[in-house]
Amino acid sequence: MTTTPSALEPAAPLEPKQRADARRNRKRILEAARRQFSEHGLDVHIEEIARAAGVGVGTVYRNFPNKEDLLQALVDERFAFFAEVARTALDDPDPWDGFRTLMRESARVTAEDRAVSEAMDQLPGLCNHAAEKVGLDELAGELIERAQASGAMRADFTIDDIPSVMCGLGRATASRDDGPPPISWERYLEIILAGLRAPA
Amino acid sequence: MTTTPSALEPAAPLEPKQRADARRNRKRILEAARRQFSEHGLDVHIEEIARAAGVGVGTVYRNFPNKEDLLQALVDERFAFFAEVARTALDDPDPWDGFRTLMRESARVTAEDRAVSEAMDQLPGLCNHAAEKVGLDELAGELIERAQASGAMRADFTIDDIPSVMCGLGRATASRDDGPPPISWERYLEIILAGLRAPA
DNA sequence: CACTATACGGAATCATGGTTCCGCTTGCGT
DNA sequence: ACGCAAGCGGAACCATGATTCCGTATAGTG
Structure with missing residues (x-):
């Protein structure tokens, strides 16, 4: 849990072109994170979220610089x-x-x-x-x-x-x-x- | 923060003989821990408590098996x-x-x-x-x-x-x-x- | 169907913080 | 004053968990 600027999620107009699977994965990550965080609190491991989203941790970090x-x-x-x-x-x-x-x-x-x-x-x-x-x-x-x-x-x-x-x-x-x-x-x-x- | 049996503090009658400085240190540790925990919460480092008590971490652990x-x-x-x-x-x-x-x-x-x-x-x-x-x-x-x-x-x-x-x-x-x-x-x-x- | 930029997975790397270990000190009984 | 068991400090060790890196896979394009 490091300190860092912020993530811009609804920044759709900015990066319009991105591979379809990437977009899909981001959605899945968000969903999984929603469920995992709300169920287990702040201490869920990023790995759990990644697993739940069916992606690797690297993919999570590509979408969100940090936890x-x-x-x-x-x-x-x-x-x-x-x-x-x-x-x-x-x-x-x-x-x-x-x-x-x-x-x-x-x-x-x-x-x-x-x-x-x-x-x-x-x-x-x-x-x-x-x-x-x-x-x-x-x-x-x-x-x-x-x-x-x-x-x-x-x-x-x-x-x-x-x-x-x-x-x-x-x-x-x-x-x-x-x-x-x-x-x-x-x-x-x-x-x-x-x-x-x-x-x- | 591991799980472990427990610490018996007011167990004076059990170990009657212990060096004077040891007794003094235990008291200091307790005092320091009291202050540190109450001020900083559960996340204080054992090292902080040791420092505040003027002893080494080893001494803390000799008195209390774990945090x-x-x-x-x-x-x-x-x-x-x-x-x-x-x-x-x-x-x-x-x-x-x-x-x-x-x-x-x-x-x-x-x-x-x-x-x-x-x-x-x-x-x-x-x-x-x-x-x-x-x-x-x-x-x-x-x-x-x-x-x-x-x-x-x-x-x-x-x-x-x-x-x-x-x-x-x-x-x-x-x-x-x-x-x-x-x-x-x-x-x-x-x-x-x-x-x-x-x-x- | 090739080609390449974009994405991906997950092992390796780092940082943090609790716990252990051991050589050195020192209180205290003789 | 002496000897040694009790006690001490703190470096080393380990586990956990976030974050990085890079070789591989594939969507999208001509």
């Missing part, structure tokens, strides 16, 4: 989804429900994809980058503001708290090989949301 | 403290306040010692072991039961949820080199506790 860049591409996808959810949530007539929707969808994905919360925990920079790219902070900030303005949400909650809370939610609900099964993300979310309502 | 055993000794200390808090909390006439006290003290320590929540996250087995050793589950279970019986706590919360919640709290409030400062553990705890109160 972190590959991860970034995937995290970007997730955050793009969050932003999309936030955007539609802004249309909800009920501010609290809108906020709740963002939280719920984020929690679901975060609970399903082990790599997301691990990245939020161990590679916050990567996540911030992803969040910026899609303007997630503005969207979420707006959602929070409205919810507070409507009097539904406790006033001291900030957009800056969201990353922490989502990270906590992800780690709290992550299933571990050892130990008893964790609390379900639905219930954890319920508790958090109840805690975020404006005190009576 | 995990050393960590176990420290986690045991923390959990012993949790149990102590739980025990005195049981004396609180107000069940909810008793529970709150356990949560507050646990949260404080967990927030202060980065290794605790990382261990809860990545080495749950080690934590379960520590919890069992001091009977923390029974104590905490009792605290929860009382709080629910008094009607103060939502009825669907279980002792099994505690590890998850504490882990989430620890990871949510862990300060990260990169990124903005996280939510304070006090505020996060407030939210969780508010969420755990019985719904009106």
Whole structure:
């Protein structure tokens, strides 16, 4: 997990001509990485991903200079989804429900994809980058503001708290090989949301 | 971080005769490890701990067969403290306040010692072991039961949820080199506790 | 159907960090 | 003061896992 610039995934217009099999392989790698990362977390071996994609490690590295860049591409996808959810949530007539929707969808994905919360925990920079790219902070900030303005949400909650809370939610609900099964993300979310309502 | 039986720290009665400097070194190692682990998390190098303790790595390994055993000794200390808090909390006439006290003290320590929540996250087995050793589950279970019986706590919360919640709290409030400062553990705890109160 | 630029696979290479080993020191009983 | 078992330091060793390299294979083209 070295530090490096970044990978440009949706840069289709740039390199238009590339062999058909190469394009196919890149897709397979992304798919495999998606599955492997979400199932096993940040520690999957590149070799696993390559095997799952049916290619050699060299091919993985030709597409993504290093492990972190590959991860970034995937995290970007997730955050793009969050932003999309936030955007539609802004249309909800009920501010609290809108906020709740963002939280719920984020929690679901975060609970399903082990790599997301691990990245939020161990590679916050990567996540911030992803969040910026899609303007997630503005969207979420707006959602929070409205919810507070409507009097539904406790006033001291900030957009800056969201990353922490989502990270906590992800780690709290992550299933571990050892130990008893964790609390379900639905219930954890319920508790958090109840805690975020404006005190009576 | 290999898997291995365990380290017995308070086994004074067993090996009564050991050179004075050896005894002193063990103490120093423990102190250094405490500080290093809590500040840098599970990933500190044994070499760092040795350096901080003013001894060579060999000396560390003479006292603790491997890194995990050393960590176990420290986690045991923390959990012993949790149990102590739980025990005195049981004396609180107000069940909810008793529970709150356990949560507050646990949260404080967990927030202060980065290794605790990382261990809860990545080495749950080690934590379960520590919890069992001091009977923390029974104590905490009792605290929860009382709080629910008094009607103060939502009825669907279980002792099994505690590890998850504490882990989430620890990871949510862990300060990260990169990124903005996280939510304070006090505020996060407030939210969780508010969420755990019985719904009106 | 040749030809070549583009891709591919996976062994070899490197870096990191835990653990072991052993020759040297030193506390302490005589 | 002496002798030696207990203890010490830290270089060497090993395992793991990311990343590089290069000989081989093949899509695409004339």
